[in-house]
Amino acid sequence: MQRLAGGFQAAKIFLTANDLGLFLEIGAAEKSPGELAAALSVDRRALRLLLNALTALNMLEKGDHGYRNHPVVYEHLGNPATYRGAIFRHIHHCWDSWSRLPGVVQTGKPDFAAEANALGENDEWTRDFIEGMNDVTRDLAPQVVPQLDLERAEVLIDVGGGPGTYAAAFQQFWPELSEIRIFDLPDALALGRKRLEDLESASKVRFYPGNFEIDPIPGGADAIWLSQVLHSQNESGCQELIRKLYAALDRGGKLMVHEFLLDDDKASPVMASIFAVHMLVMTEGGRTYSGAEIGAWMKAAGFVDIAVLNVSDDTAVVSGRKP
Ligand SMILES: C[S@@+](CC[C@H](N)C(=O)[O-])C[C@H]1O[C@@H](n2cnc3c(N)ncnc32)[C@H](O)[C@@H]1O
Known part of the structure; x- marks a missing residue:
């Protein structure tokens, strides 16, 4: 229990080091606390304590002259070519919302608009959120997308696909698709668009700015991909969105909902159960759902x-076809 309670301290040390750009500053070299403190403009004694704690956490290695990145840390956070620090900056932005958990448990609602910040109101957070999604999915999408059955699909809409990572994977693994449309909020879309626009591997991708809570979803598609979006909605929001996606699909079209699914007991697996609390502090009524819940909403909307x-x-796809 003590280790569990102290977990926030290790997380804070890691997230602070990532925000400072410490791992990038060390890069492939071995650097002394003095060199690092000067480069990062921080207090040398404080940094030395942080460096030693990061060494104890196996993120750094201590040499004769200073500190080196552990090879795994170097690959993901120390090497600019393979860097994925945005996801950890996004997690750190969420820290404040988590600190408010006791109040949220009292009232049932967050009193801080974290989600709005990540969805466009705060430029830095929005960039870290959308780039962070790419950090997480750039290995996952090429694993997930080939497992889907899109043999008869020609036009696919990726709803909430702003980061663009899945869209590029759809083009790569399903060459029969003639068009891949990304529908997302304008700020998220602009960030993904910037990364994809010049890529040959995303030549079939088209961009549709919009808010699925207000705007219609463009019709004329025979496949819809909804990945890691439903959990930000409350139960009636999920049902409404699924009905809207049903209406947008052509007959015979397929909806694929990709999520961290809860088991039927709603208390496992651990990742989906903790993510439900993440949505509790971050959104107005979101949580994770079970496959049975999502499947029942799809059936009620008309899917077979x-x-x-x-x-x-950690993830699964609930799919259904519009008859
Ligand atoms: C957790 S991210 C998932 C991104 C991507 N689909 C993936 O699986 O990596 C949620 C996405 O939904 C988008 N989104 C959230 N609310 C939306 C809304 N009301 N209308 C359109 N897009 C929305 C966000 O901008 C973001 O790109």
């Missing part, structure tokens, strides 16, 4: 052939 497919260690 509903199936659940585990596509990675």
Whole structure:
């Protein structure tokens, strides 16, 4: 229990070091606390304590002259070519919302508009959120997308696909698709667009700014991909969105909902259960859902052939067809 309670201290040390750009500053070299304190403009004694704690946490290694990145840390946070620090900056932005958990448990609602900040109101947070999604999915998307059945699809809409990572994977693994449309909020879309626009590997991708709570979803598609979006909605929001996606699909079209699914007991697996609390502090009424819940909403909207497919260690796809 003590280790569990102290977990926030290790997390804070790591997230602070990432925000400082410490791992990038060390890069592939071994650097002394003096060199690092000067480069990062921080207090040398404080940094030395942080460096030693990061060494104890196996993120750094201590040499004769200073500190080196552990090879795994170097790959993901120390090497600019393979860097993925945005996701950890996004997690750190969420820290304040988590600190308010006791109040949220009292009232049932967050009193801080964290979600709005990540969805456009705060430029830095929005960039870290959208780039962070790419950090997480750039290995996952090429694993998940080939497992989907899109043999008969020609036009796919990726709703909430702003980061663009899945869209590029759809083009790579399903060459029969003639067009891949990304529908997302304008700020998120602009960030993904900037990264994809010049890529040959995203030549079939088109961009549709919009808010699915207000705007219509463009019609004329025979496949819809909704990945890691439903959990930010409350139960009636999920049902409404699924009905809207049903209306947008052509007959015979397929909806695929990708999520961290809860088991039927709603208390496992651990990742989806903790993510439900993450949504409690971050959104107005979101949480994670079970495959049975999502499947029931799809059935009520009119979908048939509903199936659940585990596509990675932590995620699954609930799919259904519009008859
Ligand atoms: C957690 S991210 C998931 C991104 C991507 N689909 C993935 O799986 O990595 C949620 C996405 O939904 C988008 N989104 C959230 N609310 C939205 C809304 N009301 N209308 C359109 N897009 C929305 C966000 O901008 C963001 O790109």
